[in-house]
Amino acid sequence: MCGIVGYIGDKDALPILIDGLKRLEYRGYDSAGVAILGDDLHVVKTAGRIKDLEERLKGTELKGHLGIAHTRWATHGIPNDVNAHPHFSESKNIVVIHNGIIENYLELKKMLIKEGKTFRTETDTEVIAYLIEEFYEGDLLKAVQKAISMLEGSYALAILSKEEKDHFVAVRKDSPLVGGLGKGENFIASDIPAVLPYTKDIVIFENGDIVDVFKDKTIIYDKNLNIIERTVHKIDWDISDAQKGGFKHFMLKEIFEEPDVIVEAMRGRVKNGKIEVSELDFDKDYLKSVNQVYFVACGTAYHAGLVGKYLVEKYLGI
Structure with missing residues (x-):
């Protein structure tokens, strides 16, 4: 199972993202990576453990208040630096992380190759990034909505555009995804322990939810971009309880x-x-x-x- 973390707020995103990934290590993984959107969009990723990612991050200046991070368990594409997430679109405007599997990615990839696209990796996730870019006309939310209508399979996604520095978009279909609601900051993650040190207010997204995450609000849409409401749960577990997922042991x-x-x-x-x-x-x-x-x-x-x-x-x- 892959691990996903996303953050937007006033704090430095990188330490929060790395901390979140560490709290998701129990899910298993073979590579890790982060994308930080500050003055520019920066991606650092590597095969191996989170400590290998931290080593690669030494000496870099990844400053920004918006970012997404990922630990990957390989499905399509062998575990290596290139296939690790996050993945760019062809122009590198869009960056995507993904938990799940796209069953029709080969058909979509062939379609995009016929249009002249050149791919860098063996992954199904890169196809998602390219597809979102196909529909991108300055509105990330609408581009994501159109792209996911073509996907078959399971996915939890987090998506950034370097042209839109005030938000990111997340989607859930048959893969776990939760939101953490803070004061002047908001989070998404594959599981509650990743965000519990920062907020006790948790939204458990449902299948088909498209989520637009700003630092001061999180808006949830259905597949037609109608705004919908989800229950906010006040989590009173400690970290150990959260890792047990509500079970006694x-x-x-x-x-x-x-x-x-x-x-x-x-x-x-x-x-x-x-x-x-x-x-x-x-x-x-x-x-x-x-x-x-x-x-x-x-x-x-x-x-x-x-x-x-x-x-x-x-x-x-x-």
Whole structure:
């Protein structure tokens, strides 16, 4: 699962974004990146851990009160610096971060290539940025609305335009996204712990919500850009409680998260009925030579390992 954080306010955005990413590390990731909009739009990203991103940020002057940040779990495109988020549009006016998977990205990419577009990465997210730019005529909100009408799949998005320095746009469809409402500052994130140190007022966005985030207001729209209302929840949990997601303890949380985790683990790995794990770089001869598989686990994962052992023996015959 990817992690998303967005901030706009009067404070320096970068420390808040990095702190938010660290609070989402439990979601798992293989790369990380940030985009800061100040005098100009700056993006820094890297494969690896958040500490690797912090190392890359040393000596840079990323100053700005508006930014988005992301930790990526690779689906389309191997884990490397280029495929890490955020992703630019072709002109680098639009920048996007994304949790989820766009099922029709190849069709959209082929359409854009026919129009003369040149892509830099292997990701489905870059296609979103290019598509938004296709519709951009000085109004980011409308461009996003038009672009997402062409997307099939699941996504939580945060989008910046370097031409619009007073807001950013977020969207939710089948991927988690919450908003944090502060005084003179507002946030979005994949999960509540990322914003809880800064505000207790939380909006849980629903499927189809398009969110326009300014420092003094957050406006929620439906797919037709009609303004809608969502409940503001006053969260009285501490950070530890928030990380448990309302469950009594982590074991219960992990049990109830299993269906979503299985779906997330399979995103981008099943194509046309076939398993796709190209980033593992296993060739057919190597796989045919495997005659033993080890499951290493502790605690309740040991029992899951026993189930895995049974399935491997039954279906692979080893």
